[in-house]
Amino acid sequence: MDAELFARERVEVAPGAVHVPDWLAAAGQRDLLAACRDWARPPAGLRTVRTPGGGTMTARQVCLGWHWYPYGYARTAVDGDGAPVKPFPDWLGELGRCAAEAALGPQRPYAYDIALINFYDGDARMGMHRDADEKTDAPVVSLSLGDTCVFRFGNTGTRAKPYTDVELRSGDLFVFGGPSRFAYHGVPRVYPGTAPAGLGLAGRLNITLRASGR
Numbered sequence: 001m002d003a004e005l006f007a008r009e010r011v012e013v014a015p016g017a018v019h020v021p022d023w024l025a026a027a028g029q030r031d032l033l034a035a036c037r038d039w040a041r042p043p044a045g046l047r048t049v050r051t052p053g054g055g056t057m058t059a060r061q062v063c064l065g066w067h068w069y070p071y072g073y074a075r076t077a078v079d080g081d082g083a084p085v086k087p088f089p090d091w092l093g094e095l096g097r098c099a100a101e102a103a104l105g106p107q108r109p110y111a112y113d114i115a116l117i118n119f120y121d122g123d124a125r126m127g128m129h130r131d132a133d134e135k136t137d138a139p140v141v142s143l144s145l146g147d148t149c150v151f152r153f154g155n156t157g158t159r160a161k162p163y164t165d166v167e168l169r170s171g172d173l174f175v176f177g178g179p180s181r182f183a184y185h186g187v188p189r190v191y192p193g194t195a196p197a198g199l200g201l202a203g204r205l206n207i208t209l210r211a212s213g214r
Contacts, residue, residue, distance in 0.1 A: 007021075008021035008022065009021070010103075011166075013153050013164050013166060014153065014155075014164070014176075014179075014180045014183065015178060015179045015180055016104065016139070016176060016177045016178030016179050016180040016181065017153055017174075017175070017176040017177075017180040017183065018103040018104060018174070018175050018176075019166050019168070019172065019173070019174050020102055020103050020172065020173040020174075020175070021169070021171075021172050022169075022171050022172065023099065023102060023143075023171060023172065023173035024143060024171040024172075024173065025171065026171070026196070026198065026199075028171075029145055029170060029171050029196075029199055030198075030199065030200075032143070032145060032207065033145055033146075033199060033200070033201055033205065035092075036062075036117055036145070036205055036207065039062050039064060039086055039117060040062050040117070040119070042081060042083070043077075043081055043083030043084075044062070044063075044067070044076075044077040044080060044081065044083040044084060044085050044086055045062055045080075045081075046060050046061065046062045046119060047060060047061060047062065047077065047079070047080040047081075048060055049061050049069070049070070049079070050070075050079060051070055052070055052071075057126070058120075058123060058124040058125055058126075059118040059119060059120045059124040059125070059126055059187070059206075060118070060119045060124075061116060061117065061118050061119070062086075062117050063077075063085055063086075063114070063115065063116055063117070064085065064086050064087065064088040064089075064092070064114070064115040064117070065085065065086075065087065065088030065113045065114045065115060065212070066085060066088075066113065066114045066212050066214070067080075067085040068114070068116055068133065071132075071133050072133060073114070073133060073212065073214070088112075088113050088114065088115060092112070092115060092209065093111065093112040093113065093209075095209070096110075096112035096141045096209035097109070097110065097112065099141045099143070099173050099175060099209070100138075100139045100141055100175055100177070102173065102175075103139075103141075103173060103174075103175035104139060104175055104177060104178075107139065107177075108138075110136070110138035110139070110211045111138075111211055112138070112141070112209045112210065112211050113210075113211060113212050113214075114134070114209065114210040114211070114212050115207060115208065115209055115210075116207075116208045116210070117205060117206070117207050117208075118205070118206045118208070119203060119204070119205055120147070120149065120187065120190045120203055120204040120205075120206070121190075121192075121202075121203045122147070122190055122192035122193075122203070123190075124187075124190060124203075124204075125186075125187055125188060125189070125190075126186045126187040127159075127186050128152065128154060128159035128163075128184045128185065128186040129159075129184060129185070129186060130156075130182050130183065130184050130185075131181075131182070131208075131210060132182055134210055134211065134212050134213055135212065135213030135214055136211045136212070136213030137177070137181050138177065138210065138211035138213070139175050139176060139177025139178070139181065140175065140176050140177065140181065140208060140209070140210055141173070141175050141208070141209040141210075142168075142173070142174040142175070142176075142206060142207070142208050142209075143172075143173055143206070143207040143208075143209075144168045144169065144170060144171070144172045144173075144174075144204065144205070144206055145170050145171075145195075145199070145201060145204070145205040145206075145207070146170055146195040146199065146201040146202070146203055146204040146205050147170075147190050147191055147192055147193070147194045147195045147201075147202075147203055147204040148167060148168065148169045148170070148190070148191045148194040148195075148204075149167075149168050149187050149189060149190045149191065149204055149206075150165050150166070150167060150168075150187065150188050150189040150190075151165070151166045151167075151168045151174060151185065151186075151187055152164070152165050152166075152185060152186050152187070152188055153165075153166060153174075153176070153180075153183060153185045154183055154184040154185060154186075155183055155184065156179075156180070156182050156183050156184070158184070159184050163184075165188075169194070170195055170196050170199060170201075187206075190203075190204050
């Protein structure tokens with residue numbers, strides 16, 4: 001992966017859905033990882049998400065700004081330890097705005113105020129779902145750290161085909177807005193042991209930034 005003949009190019013996977021490889025440099029990845037480790041500590045730290053049907057998500061999660069639970073938002077970790085959700089830092093909102101512009105061009109000044117940080121070990125997956133609990137159509141910003149994954153990006157009408165599988169590596173950016181804002185997407189596979197050697201992370205972190213509109 002570190003010695004490819006051709007550089008990976010920016011790709012519009014669907015209208016309004018763009019993959020920007022290697023957007024976050026190595027130093028930025030290390031800084032973001034350090035912040036994620038702080039956020040994952042209790043209270044309101046990394047937790048296992050339980051679904052309404054009684055199952056559990058295999059990717060574990062911590063939230064900033066607003067606490068997401070299936071299928072709503074709260075100011076406390078209502079399905080965790082009940083502690084107040086950790087604050088969403090201004091610098092992370094600015095990172096979200098810069099990322100959205102890097103992928104989609106000039107945007108309205110959306111107020112990013114939610115981060116969902118998912119940790120995947122080698123066996124974790126994420127089923128096809130839509131990010132539809134917000135009250136705004138601001139583009140969703142997704143940053144990857146650590147192990148490479150298959151990111152499946154689908155359509156707005158069904159969890160089934162058509163969809164496109166995209167390989168997301170550490171430092172990659174994926175943004176979806178406009179006509180693709182409410183498309184189904186998921187992670188069917190993670191490739192263990194593929195994180196950059198200098199990062200110091202076993203597993204994958206996905207930092208998803210959203211604007212709540214609340």
